Amino acid sequence: MHFGAIGRVPGDPILGLMEAYAKDSNPQKFDLGVGVFKDEQGLTPIPAAVKHAEQRLLDRQTSKSYVGGHGDAAFGRLISELVLGTGSPLLADKRAGATQTPGGTGALRLAAEFIAHCLPGCGIWLSDPTWPIHETIFATAGLKVSHYPYVGKDNRLNVAGMLAALEVAPVGDVVLLHACCHNPTGFDLSRDDWHAVLEVVRRRQLLPLIDFAYQGFGDGLEEDAWAVRLFASELPELLITSSCSKNFGLYRDRTGALLVCTHDAEKLLDVRSQLALLARNLWSTPPDHGAAVVAEILGDAMLKKLWSEEVEAMRQRIAELRVGLVEALAPHGLNQRFAHIAAQRGMFSYTGLSPEQVGQLRERHSVYMVGTGRANIAGADAARLGALAAAIADVCR
Numbered sequence: 001m002h003f004g005a006i007g008r009v010p011g012d013p014i015l016g017l018m019e020a021y022a023k024d025s026n027p028q029k030f031d032l033g034v035g036v037f038k039d040e041q042g043l044t045p046i047p048a049a050v051k052h053a054e055q056r057l058l059d060r061q062t063s064k065s066y067v068g069g070h071g072d073a074a075f076g077r078l079i080s081e082l083v084l085g086t087g088s089p090l091l092a093d094k095r096a097g098a099t100q101t102p103g104g105t106g107a108l109r110l111a112a113e114f115i116a117h118c119l120p121g122c123g124i125w126l127s128d129p130t131w132p133i134h135e136t137i138f139a140t141a142g143l144k145v146s147h148y149p150y151v152g153k154d155n156r157l158n159v160a161g162m163l164a165a166l167e168v169a170p171v172g173d174v175v176l177l178h179a180c181c182h183n184p185t186g187f188d189l190s191r192d193d194w195h196a197v198l199e200v201v202r203r204r205q206l207l208p209l210i211d212f213a214y215q216g217f218g219d220g221l222e223e224d225a226w227a228v229r230l231f232a233s234e235l236p237e238l239l240i241t242s243s244c245s246k247n248f249g250l251y252r253d254r255t256g257a258l259l260v261c262t263h264d265a266e267k268l269l270d271v272r273s274q275l276a277l278l279a280r281n282l283w284s285t286p287p288d289h290g291a292a293v294v295a296e297i298l299g300d301a302m303l304k305k306l307w308s309e310e311v312e313a314m315r316q317r318i319a320e321l322r323v324g325l326v327e328a329l330a331p332h333g334l335n336q337r338f339a340h341i342a343a344q345r346g347m348f349s350y351t352g353l354s355p356e357q358v359g360q361l362r363e364r365h366s367v368y369m370v371g372t373g374r375a376n377i378a379g380a381d382a383a384r385l386g387a388l389a390a391a392i393a394d395v396c397r
Contacts, residue, residue, distance in 0.1 A: 014370060021368045029366035030388055032375040035183070035347060036251060037314055040382060047249045049307035053296035057289075066285045069276035071100020071257075075291035078298035079257050082221070083212060083242050085229055094265040096232070099275045100286045103254040104213045104243025105133060110258045111209055111239050112141035113278045115174055118271075122207070124174040125166065127151075129350075129372070131183045134176060134211075148175070150185065155340065155352040157187040159196070166200045174207045174239075180224040181214035181346020184374040188218065188345045194227045198234055208235065213243040216311040217318060218345040221247075236263035244294050246347070247311050255290030314378075318347060321380050328389035334396060347378040357395040365391035 017033035036044045070076060076098035080091055090096035101107040115122055115138075123144035126134050129151065138145050146169070149161030166175060177197070182188055189197065201208055210228050218224045232238050240259040245251045258275065262268040279286075297303045326342045329335045341349050353361070353373040361367035367388065369375040380388060 017368050017370065020362075024366050024368075026366035028384070028387065030368060030380065030384075030391075032367065032369040032377070032379045034379070035376055037246060037249070037318075037347065037378045039317070042381065044251070045249065047307060047310045049297050049303045049310060050249060050293055052303055052306070053293045053300075056296055057292055061292075064288070067100070067288050067291070069279055069285060070098070070272065071286045072288065072291040072295055074295040074299060075100055076257065078295055079242055079244075080259060082215070082298060083225060083228060083240060083259060084232055084261075085222075085225065088229070088232070090232055090261050095263070095268055096259060096261045097268055097272055098242075098257040098259045099272065099279060100291050101241075101256045101258055101279070102283055102286055103245060104211070104241050104256040105137070106254065106283070106286070107241035107243070107256045107258040108134070108137050108211065109141075110275060110279060110282065111241060112138045112143060113282065114239075114258075114271075114275060115209075116141045116143055117278065118274050119172075119174070119207070122172055122174055123170065124176060124209070125169055125206075126176050127162070127178065127182070129184055130176070130178075131211075143174075146173075150182070151187055151350055155350055157185075157189075159189065159193050163196055163200055166197070166204065166206065169204055169206060171205050172207070173204075174209050175201060176209045176211060177227075179210050179212040179215070179228050179240075180218035181348070183213065183346070184348050184370070184372065185350040186344030186346055186348045186377075187340075187350065189227070191226065194230060198231060201231075202235065207237060207239065209239040209241070211241050213241070214246055214346050215242070216247045216308075217315050217347060220315065221308060221311060232261050235261075237261060244290060247314075248290075248294055248297070248307070250290040250293065253290030253293070254287055255294060317382075318378050321377050321382060321385070322349070324382060324385045325377070325380065325389060328385040329392065332389060332393035332396075334389075334393055337396075338392075341377070347376050349375050349377050351375050351392075353392070353395070360395040361391055364394065367391050 021031045080098045124138050125146050127150035128147040148165035149158045152158050215224045238261040242257045244255040260271050297307050322342045351373045355371045
């Protein structure tokens with residue numbers, strides 16, 4: 001038998017949480033585990049701009065033939081403008097380009113293969129903690145994975161530790177940075193911090209790989225791109241992974257891109273030829289639908305305005321939930337202890353709750369979050385923040 005020696009591996013903990021939540025019969029349960037945006041009804045909505053774009057595509061689409069190795073050309077151009085800015089000198093000089101991928105995860109996987117095949121000997125530095133998939137994607141590609149401190153056991157951002165670690169990173173290594181809305185902690189670097197990181201990266205000749213999965217969910221679509229555009233303007237080479245899962249609501253349509261910035265246009269052609277070859281052996285050509293939707297929205301002034309307003313509404317909801325939860329904790333004397341939740345950005349929060357307290361929340365109150373204490377604040381219900389605060393207070397006694 002060929003399969004006789006194959007054992008069973010543990011399932012993904014977040015997917016396991018989804019299953020446990022679905023089986024829980026408590027009508028007052030909270031799903032703060034899976035990383036999706038939810039509205040006041042507890043649904044993950046399809047933005048109206050997306051529905052309009054899909055209807056247009058349905059009406060006029062005449063073929064389901066393959067898209068090219070780099071994907072939808074209009075999508076690539078427009079997502080590059082969204083990330084780098086419409087007036088980016090890199091785009092004008094043809095020094096930056098996008099390769100469409102199956103989601104942001106696909107972009108990370110393509111970046112990992114590119115580093116492994118085209119930059120032999122380069123290791124990669126990840127924040128501690130980081131999104132767990134970062135660890136496995138780069139390790140699977142055969143890269144040496146190292147870590148720089150980011151948030152410690154005191155649940156505080158450790159910029160000094162981060163800079164010190166990068167100061168001793170081998171010259172030429174790759175450093176993965178979160179553009180905004182750090183996953184899983186929610187703690188973001190300040191603009192002064194970004195300048196300090198930039199100087200270390202420049203001095204150590206490190207190659208930045210900036211993961212940009214939450215554009216628009218932090219401080220706004222343009223504001224969240226500030227650090228990406230800073231690095232693009234100051235450094236000769238840069239990798240950026242972009243995801244349309246959250247801000248376009250295209251989770252299951254797997255829409256993303258790997259952007260590459262180079263010092264001249266000829267070198268960009270060299271790099272893109274390698275990316276097309278690597279992508280061919282990963283997924284051949286990317287899926288069309290999500291990218292076509294994004295291109296339709298970003299290429300139409302009316303739809304782009306509607307979409308921008310919808311992203312801003314999602315961002316504001318998350319920000320209000322953060323402040324509201326801290327305020328709801330005040331009657332329990334816990335608003336200072338959890339004040340960091342209101343200061344963090346994006347969907348996720350390192351709450352500071354211990355694994356034991358997370359387990360108690362689940363057992364006693366049907367509150368589901370990752371064992372590290374990471375909570376998806378966007379999964380909360382504004383009308384029930386008082387109940388959530390009471391549950392947290394119960395396990396903090």
